Structure formats: C-alpha cells, structure tokens
Amino acid sequence: MPIPSRWRLLDHDTDTVVAECDDIDGLFTDRVFPVPPVYERYTLLGCTPEGPLRAAVDGTGPAWLGNIYLEGVHAPCSATADCLTCYETGEQLLDVRVVGHTEAAGGLLDVELDARIGAPLAANERPLYDMWRAGGPTAPNQWAGLERSDRYLWVQAARAHQVHAPDKPAGTVYHLDGRHVTDYDAFYCAIGEAINGPGGWFGGDLFWLHECAGTGDAGATPGFRLIWHDAEIARTHLVPGYDRKAWSVAVTFDDLVDRLTDDGVQVELR
Template sequence: MPIPLRWRLLDAETGATAVECTDIDGLFVDRKFPVEPAYERYTLLSCAPAGPLLAAIDGTGPAWFGNFLINGAHLGGRPVSEACGPDCYECYSTGEELLDVRVVGQRPAADGSGLLDVDLEGHRRVQDNNRGGTVAPAVSGYRLAVWPAVNGSELETTPVGECRGIAGLFHERPEIWPSGPPVTLLGCTPGLTGSVQAELAHVRVDGTAHKMGWGSRVHGRVVAVGPSAVGDDLVDITLDARIPEPLAANDRPLWDMWRAGGPTGPNLWAKLDRSDRYLWVRAAAAHRRYAPDKPAGRVYHLDGRHVTDFDAFFCAIGEAINGPGGWFGGDLFWLHENAATGDGGATPGFRMIWHESEVARTHLVPGFDRKSWLPAVTFDDLVRYLGEDGVQLELR
C-alpha cells in the first residue's frame, strides 16, 4: 500500500513541486497557541496625570484602563500637548501600546519635581516600534492616552497626562511565536539537494494541496539525506531551516481531520475551548476550497446553540454558509469582505436565519476581550455589521 505523502514543498518562484514527504519534524511544537502574554510592571516617571489616570490615582475612578497609549515627544520644557501635535509622525513612530493596564501604585517622583511616579501593570502589544520594544526612543518625554476613548469611541483616544520617562518597558523579551526547531522532512521522495526556497502545502487524501502561507515557508539548505524508516525508496532530509510560525501540538488533530476530508458533521468545534476554536477557524481558512458563490436567493441557517464567544460565531457562520468545517472569515475584516463583496461562498445580499440567537445575545456582551486585547465585539455589533453589509438577517 503506498505511503501517504501529507506535505508538499512548492518552489517559491515557480510553484513546482520540490519534494513530498509524510511528516515534518519541526512543524508541530509542544506549545499551545495563542500564547498567553506575560504581565509586566512599568513606572511612569515624573508623571503629571490627568483625567482618568488622575482619577485612578486618587481613588475617584477605576484603577483599570484597558489599553494605554504612550507617544514620545521632545518637550523642551513645554507640556507634551504643546510640544507634539496630533499628526506628529515622530510621536507615532516612537509610540507604544500597553494592553489590559491597571494602576497598581503611586508615590512622589524621585527627582523632587513635585510630580508622581506611577506604577502600572499590563503587557506590551507586539510591534516593531523602538526595535521591538527593546530600546527607548531618543525623546525627552511622553504623552499618555487611553484607547478606546472614555466616551466609548473606538476611533478616538482620551489624553491622561504626560511623563518624563518610563521604567520597565524597554528590554528584551522572549518571542511570542518563536521559530520552530530545525526541520527534518520524514519519508520523502528523493532528489532534493542544495538551497531550498519553498512554500509548504498540506495535502489531503484526495490530492488537493493547500498552501499554508508565509509563516510556514521553508528557506534553508539540505545538510543531510539518509534512508527513512517510513518506507522503502524514501529518504529523510535534514535542513538548516526553521518554520517561522510553527503549529501547536494541539493543532495536529485538526489538520489530520481536514486531511482525511474535513469535519463529517456540524458543531464538532462546539466542545472546544475558545483558544482551540480559534485554531479551528485558522485550519478552516487554510483548507478552504475555492468555488463560485452560491446563487442569490439561497437562505442560510446559522445554528446559534454554541455561539458563546467571538470565535464560536465564525465557526458557526462558516458552517452555515459552506457546510461543516466551512470558512466565512475569522475576524471583522474578512466578515465584511465576504458578506459585502462576495467570494466567501454566498452571493452578497443573502438571507440568513440565526437560530437560538439568544445564546449569543447573552454571552457576547460589552467588556474587554482578553484574546483580541480590544473592546469585546458584542452580539449587537455583529447584527449591525451584518446588516450594514447587506445581509438579510432574521433572529430566532
């Protein structure tokens, strides 16, 4: 019986098959994604607090802020608000965003200025500014804001003061999604040599290959080739390459299921926790089968019994539109693209009946989403977005 070749390396320039193999050491790693962030302690030095920050310090307002924005400025003895206008590129290029922030302490500033040193707890959003947060920018102070604005606007910020420096923010950190271990292709067709610049594709049992994207590219050189224990006439190939964004070990059962043909019935995702529902949506996206949108006039039925979180909604609407394991977006951008412009499986303007919608109404409520690190997308938000994109939505 032929050995199943599960993975295919496609030449990055030509798209031709470079090699096929049965498995890959270094693709699945013994970690769980998304990685939970490490909370840190920061100190705003010589801080002049205002608005909600001042209220958190004096106890007249909540200690928790949500997201906290810090933009650098050259003060020159002036307040930050006067030293850096709202459209200052330098401010934003040196900016940092802290997530899930709360005030945990304050005391008179050590420099005797009469200002305050204010302790915050939170974590830094991963971004490239300031060399990935490792080097403090060459500025003489920072202006501070919370986002979204206190009035609830997601497009505005609320200024909360300024400070002369920040302790605890700029330093090296472990990678949130570190590269995998060295790659060994197991049970390969022979012939791969030299330099490898390839995209990785997952191959279903029916031979359909699904490219996995930039995070799973294989760039390196062949360093060893030897007989494989997988089967006769196959070889194991060791590369000096690492997968930039490896898959989690708990991803493997999902990928094995899709390889075998995909979910065999609806709601198989319902027993998963939210992190694994997120992985389900990613696997559905990776294994999407492209086809023309179904004709206009079709009515879709969303089974809402298990829509208890944001990712569950995308599991459910993907199945409503495209059947078990189907994909109709995994975030608000792709929901809009698919609903408003098509190419997601349904002709825009479609009618959808959301059954048991009260489940989502009960669970998708205002708050702070500690997966997206943004204000939670509520049931009412989703209903509004779908309506604005032309979906004829009926709630039951």
C-alpha cells in the same frame, strides 16, 4: 526651558492622549544584538528527497540548503473546484543543513536537519492539518468542542481551503446553529458552516464579514435571509468588555447583528 515628557500614551482606538510621562520603568531590558539563533534538530520522516535535498543526501551537492519554506498539503478537491491547494503556514526552516539520513520503510528516507524555526507551530494545530489533509470536515459542529484559540485556527484553516463557487441563488435561506456560539471565533465557525457547509468560511473578523455579506462571492448572494437559532446563547456570551485574545474592545452580539443587517442580511433571531 522645560524638558518635554519622553513618552505620550494614546488610546489605540481613538488616538486620545491618555497621559504624558518622563519615563516608564521596566520598558527597556538588556539585550545583545544580534540575537544568536537557536538551532534545533529536525527529522523529515518518510521523505522522498528531490532537487538540492536529494543532492545533499547523495553527497553530490552541498549539505547546506539555506531557508526552506513549509506548506501543508491536503487531499485534492474536485476537478471543477477552484480552491487553494494547501494550508499555507507561513513557516520557514532557516539556515538548514543536512546532517544525516537513514533508510525508512518502502524505500523512503528519514532525513536529519539542523535548522532554526522562527515560530514553532503549536501542537494543537496538528489535528487541523490532519483533518484537511484527509479532505476536510464531514459533519457540522466538529469545531464545537475546541477551545477558543483552536476555533480561531479552525477559521483560518477554513479560509485557506475555501472553495470558490458561484453564490447560491437570491432568496436562499440559511440556518445558523447557535448552540455553540460562546465566543467571537465560534460565531465565524458557525456562520461559515451555515453558508457553506461543514468547514465552510464566511469571514473571520468584522471586515471580512462585511465583505462576504455585503459584496458576495463567498457563497451567498447579498440580501439573504439568516435564521439564527439559539441566538440567546451568543447574546449571553458576546457582551461588552475587553477581549484579551484580540487585545481590543470586545465585539458584542449586537455588533454582529448590526453589521449583518447593515449589509442587507435579513437576520431572524430564534
């Protein structure tokens, strides 16, 4: 009886069989389980300790704190706004232990920790945290000078700080500034601002674009008119191919226009 192939390769989008093979050289590497954690030294600057951290600093409680969840805080919204109050990072400091502290200015403390972090934040995320902490973008196209990876982070921050308000009246006309739509994430930066102003959010992928445009509750009543200025720039850049950021078939300019029109948006290209 023949020995069956060990591996079957399938296309991610269609599940079509690409090949069957006996083995894949390089697929397995030597690893030791469990993987030992890598600990780093972190310092909480200008800290006001509370709860278990205060007890650890005062010596009235254990120095070991376990896992600590991180979230970024931004300036408060208006009293009538129903919005998220933080840019949720999903980050944790793991197996945290307080190892020391020093007095800082104004009676605050700098607290030193030994801890492990699963996925450190990228340095280029700091300006976005600082911007939303100060109240968010104040003018259109502040994202235009960013690289694509940073534009993606911009869209995620815009969603986290989305202000939920009634959709604008039916018949409202929106103007999309297309001068900087040179990649897929730039489109979402631009349409978010077209619908909801600087730092606004109106989807970050095709699914959420459909949800926002087709069902509402994202700033615009469905069936709205969208005037896309300088649309030729996006037509030139968003072309068929493979998107090595999303690791999938690239979403084209025509795909975006078709999705909008299918959801009832009156798209006017200029």
